Amino acid sequence: MELLGYLNYAVYMAIFIGIYAILALALNIQWGFTGLFNAGVAGFFAVGAYTSAILTSAAAEGRLGGYELPVIVGWLASMLAAGAIAWPIGKICLRFRSDYLAIATIGIAEIIRLVIKSEGWLTGGARGISKIPRPFSDFEYLYTQLSYLALVMIALFLVYYMIERQLKAPWGRMMRAIRDNEAAANAMGKNIEARRLQAFVFGSAIMGLGGAMLAHYYRSITPEAIDPMIATFLVWIMLILGGSGNNKGAILGVVVVWIIWSMSEFVTDSLPAEYAIKAKYLRIFIIGLLLQLVLRFRPEGILPETAKSSTSTSDQQTSNNNKGEAEPSPAQSA
Amino acid sequence: MGIYELINFYVIPGLVLGSIYALGAVGITLVFGILRFAHLAHGDLATFGAFTALAVVATTGVNPWIALPVAMVICAALAVGIDKVFYDYLSERPKIITVMASLGIALMLRSLIQVIWGVDTETYTRGIVRPDNYWGFRIRDRELYTLLAMFAITGALWLFLQKTKWGKAMRAMSDNPDLALLSGVDNRLTTMLTWAIVGALCAASGFFLGLNTELKSMMGWTMLLPMFAAAILGGVGRVEGAVLGGLVVGVAEELSVLVLPSEYKAAMAFAILIVILLVRPTGLLKGKLL
Amino acid sequence: MTSVLESAPPSQVAGNPVNKQLVLDMQDVRGGYGDADILHGVSMQVHAGELVAIIGPNGAGKSTAMKAIFGLLNVRGGQINVANTDIAGWKPNNIVKHGVCYVPQVNNIFRDMTILENLEMGAFLRKGDCSAAFDKVFQLFPDLKERRYAHAGNLSGGQRQMVAMGRALMLDPSLILLDEPTAGLSPKYMDQIFEITCNLREEGLAVLLVEQHAKQALAFADRGYVLASGHNRHEGTGAALLADQEVAEMFLGG
Numbered sequence: 067m068e069l070l071g072y073l074n075y076a077v078y079m080a081i082f083i084g085i086y087a088i089l090a091l092a093l094n095i096q097w098g099f100t101g102l103f104n105a106g107v108a109g110f111f112a113v114g115a116y117t118s119a120i121l122t123s124a125a126a127e128g129r130l131g132g133y134e135l136p137v138i139v140g141w142l143a144s145m146l147a148a149g150a151i152a153w154p155i156g157k158i159c160l161r162f163r164s165d166y167l168a169i170a171t172i173g174i175a176e177i178i179r180l181v182i183k184s185e186g187w188l189t190g191g192a193r194g195i196s197k198i199p200r201p202f203s204d205f206e207y208l209y210t211q212l213s214y215l216a217l218v219m220i221a222l223f224l225v226y227y228m229i230e231r232q233l234k235a236p237w238g239r240m241m242r243a244i245r246d247n248e249a250a251a252n253a254m255g256k257n258i259e260a261r262r263l264q265a266f267v268f269g270s271a272i273m274g275l276g277g278a279m280l281a282h283y284y285r286s287i288t289p290e291a292i293d294p295m296i297a298t299f300l301v302w303i304m305l306i307l308g309g310s311g312n313n314k315g316a317i318l319g320v321v322v323v324w325i326i327w328s329m330s331e332f333v334t335d336s337l338p339a340e341y342a343i344k345a346k347y348l349r350i351f352i353i354g355l356l357l358q359l360v361l362r363f364r365p366e367g368i369l370p371e372t373a374k375s376s377t378s379t380s381d382q383q384t385s386n387n388n389k390g391e392a393e394p395s396p397a398q399s400a
Numbered sequence: 401m402g403i404y405e406l407i408n409f410y411v412i413p414g415l416v417l418g419s420i421y422a423l424g425a426v427g428i429t430l431v432f433g434i435l436r437f438a439h440l441a442h443g444d445l446a447t448f449g450a451f452t453a454l455a456v457v458a459t460t461g462v463n464p465w466i467a468l469p470v471a472m473v474i475c476a477a478l479a480v481g482i483d484k485v486f487y488d489y490l491s492e493r494p495k496i497i498t499v500m501a502s503l504g505i506a507l508m509l510r511s512l513i514q515v516i517w518g519v520d521t522e523t524y525t526r527g528i529v530r531p532d533n534y535w536g537f538r539i540r541d542r543e544l545y546t547l548l549a550m551f552a553i554t555g556a557l558w559l560f561l562q563k564t565k566w567g568k569a570m571r572a573m574s575d576n577p578d579l580a581l582l583s584g585v586d587n588r589l590t591t592m593l594t595w596a597i598v599g600a601l602c603a604a605s606g607f608f609l610g611l612n613t614e615l616k617s618m619m620g621w622t623m624l625l626p627m628f629a630a631a632i633l634g635g636v637g638r639v640e641g642a643v644l645g646g647l648v649v650g651v652a653e654e655l656s657v658l659v660l661p662s663e664y665k666a667a668m669a670f671a672i673l674i675v676i677l678l679v680r681p682t683g684l685l686k687g688k689l690l
Numbered sequence: 691m692t693s694v695l696e697s698a699p700p701s702q703v704a705g706n707p708v709n710k711q712l713v714l715d716m717q718d719v720r721g722g723y724g725d726a727d728i729l730h731g732v733s734m735q736v737h738a739g740e741l742v743a744i745i746g747p748n749g750a751g752k753s754t755a756m757k758a759i760f761g762l763l764n765v766r767g768g769q770i771n772v773a774n775t776d777i778a779g780w781k782p783n784n785i786v787k788h789g790v791c792y793v794p795q796v797n798n799i800f801r802d803m804t805i806l807e808n809l810e811m812g813a814f815l816r817k818g819d820c821s822a823a824f825d826k827v828f829q830l831f832p833d834l835k836e837r838r839y840a841h842a843g844n845l846s847g848g849q850r851q852m853v854a855m856g857r858a859l860m861l862d863p864s865l866i867l868l869d870e871p872t873a874g875l876s877p878k879y880m881d882q883i884f885e886i887t888c889n890l891r892e893e894g895l896a897v898l899l900v901e902q903h904a905k906q907a908l909a910f911a912d913r914g915y916v917l918a919s920g921h922n923r924h925e926g927t928g929a930a931l932l933a934d935q936e937v938a939e940m941f942l943g944g
Contacts, residue, residue, distance in 0.1 A: 571800075580800075584782075586783055
């Protein structure tokens with residue numbers, strides 16, 4: 067059954083790509099459209115994963131649980147929980163330049179990691195949470211996989227559709243205006259902080275959903291399941307490579323990076339054990355290098371944001387706000 | 401709990417940890433103030449410095465204290481090189497792009513460390529060092545030296561910034577980069593000088609962390625948050641503020657054990673960061689707010 | 691450092707540039723920020739010992755013309771000759787070395803540094819002993835000498851402007867560009883700044899000045915240029931421009 071094996075693998079890949087695409091779209095709301103630097107993607111992801119796992123899994127000794135709520139409730143709750151954590155962070159940090167948000171999100175991701183590891187009564191500690199229910203799990207293996215893929219794709223489509231609709235609405239135009247020219251947006255009297263906060267909370271909530279979907283796919287979640295730094299970074303490189311500010315680009319970036327990432331795993335796994343460990347780190351080095359190359363040579367990504375306004379240049383597309391920049395370009399002319 | 405116990409078990413270790421943070425925070429505050437971005441690869445550059453010193457010790461068998469200046473020089477060169485190869489090309493773009501690049505550099509540096517030195521914990525010297533007793537205060541030699549070295553290094557930097565021509569140029573660039581350019585300062589040279597100093601400070605910070613605890617490939621990344629908290633607490637751009645902030649964060653982390661489970665030491669730095677951003681974002685010594 | 695001062699004794703006859711040495715000769719300069727042109731062919735000349743004012747409505751390109759001289763924007767056409775060398779496209783730090791100093795309208799001091807340090811930064815490119823330059827600046831601005839250890843950020847608006855001008859003068863320039871030096875100042879300080887500007891002219895400097903207070907500026911200036919929409923519109927001696935009916939109606943508020 068060679069063919070079935072390939073098919074299974076393809077479906078497995080597709081599910082991962084679908085989930086990472088949801089994460090990349092979530093980050094696109096924050097970075098691509100609003101210019102917010104969230105360096106704690108994995109934190110919001112983990113909050114979503116654990117929230118849904120606790121609410122939907124069977125009771126287990128030594129930790130909170132046994133609610134056995136429907137999966138859909140778990141998913142909605144995962145969005146709520148991730149959004150609820152994002153709100154105060156955004157409320158405090160979005161007044162400042164995005165550098166501060168980057169630091170704070172690194173911090174919150176670190177604290178979420180600590181809580182997950184230390185609060186065994188809540189998260190199962192190092193053992194994590196297992197027996198997380200997966201929808202359609204009484205089907206035959208391939209059909210279970212395919213059904214889950216369908217669920218992921220529906221969720222991805224919904225997220226995509228919602229974002230695209232919002233972008234075409236006045237909300238989206240305003241977001242772009244804020245990102246590209248804060249001074250002008252300020253002058254228009256828009257309530258920038260509130261809009262940014264909406265984007266940050268909304269994006270984080272979707273990251274929570276992505277986490278929940280992965281937890282239900284794995285059927286278990288442990289603190290070691292995802293290296294926070296690498297998970298965050300993978301989503302970032304996917305978005306930047308694909309084209310931040312462009313949802314299709316973001317999804318394309320996920321496919322490209324995920325394929326590179328998986329292929330390189332094949333290569334490293336086939337090496338002798340003593341090299342395999344080092345090669346694993348080399349993979350991460352190459353991903354980091356890839357980011358540098360993209361930032362330098364193709365900052366707009368594979369699929370650039372389609373210029374909606376004549377003023378936006380490729381630099382402004384990925385810009386936050388320009389105040390306090392060191393360039394000698396005094397913009398206030400006579 | 402007696403005063404001696406409080407000092408011996410919390411304040412002294414806190415000051416030592418704080419000195420390590422201070423060395424890093426001074427570098428962060430220089431980059432933040434002069435080059436105007438949050439340098440997220442700072443912690444991993446410190447790790448690189450610590451392991452460079454280890455390599456010097458392991459290959460030549462010299463005393464770790466001799467390895468420190470060597471590591472500082474190598475790390476300074478590395479920081480200048482990273483700027484030249486990666487950050488400099490992004491200087492005309494929004495600063496947040498450089499922040500992102502620095503996150504990538506952090507990952508690259510760490511994986512490089514893991515490839516070269518592996519992921520096991522290492523130490524500079526073996527054996528347990530017992531603290532000496534000074535009138536009831538217990539402090540180890542290396543802890544004393546860490547504190548002294550921190551004050552010596554940051555003091556020398558402070559004098560450099562106040563008294564020398566290029567030190568003043570660095571302050572001028574931090575204050576008003578356009579005007580520095582109009583005054584004939586070559587901002588490119590100032591940037592390179594800043595990176596050299598920052599790299600050396602990173603190596604010192606990593607070295608002292610390794611000397612007082614142990615060397616791990618993740619040691620720098622976990623220091624990143626407290627170092628940023630210290631820099632912002634002290635006031636961005638203020639060297640003396642970063643020293644003060646580092647010591648406060650270090651002592652606060654150690655004291656947090658009295659009220660919080662010890663796993664949450666790192667949360668203290670985050671709490672300080674959030675509180676200072678809420679009540680006084682310019683920091684204790686009124687620094688910049690980007 | 692190139693200096694054109696030795697061969698250019700200050701002329702007695704203000705307003706008559708013929709017997710003075712040409713310091714700045716700007717010919718048909720076009721350029722702007724990014725790709726958009728703001729200047730569509732601006733020409734002006736400033737001689738040693740001459741005070742020239744640029745006036746015009748908002749958005750005329752007055753400050754932009756000044757920034758073009760100083761290499762702060764893209765110059766796409768024309769020539770900017772200073773002391774017979776075309777400096778168009780040079781970097782600001784080389785232009786400083788060439789004897790041109792620029793005092794921007796805003797952010798023109800180092801706020802966190804003392805007055806003395808501000809002046810030291812002005813002398814950054816100077817080799818050797820600078821005490822003569824300090825003496826000269828403190829002689830022009832006695833207020834600054836008294837407060838030389840004060841942080842520049844704590845000074846009043848007028849004193850800040852003096853620090854800014856003092857910083858620019860530390861290099862003994864042959865040409866100084868002043869971008870609205872009196873903006874936002876009280877009348878007392880405004881008069882003082884105009885007076886100092888006139889003193890600079892008497893010492894043989896070429897002074898180019900952008901001013902919103904057009905009437906006062908033209909009263910002091912030897913000559914003036916009126917810019918509008920990035921073009922030269924009028925030029926003449928200060929008195930002639932003040933007397934000109936059209937200039938008065940359009941640019942001097944009637």
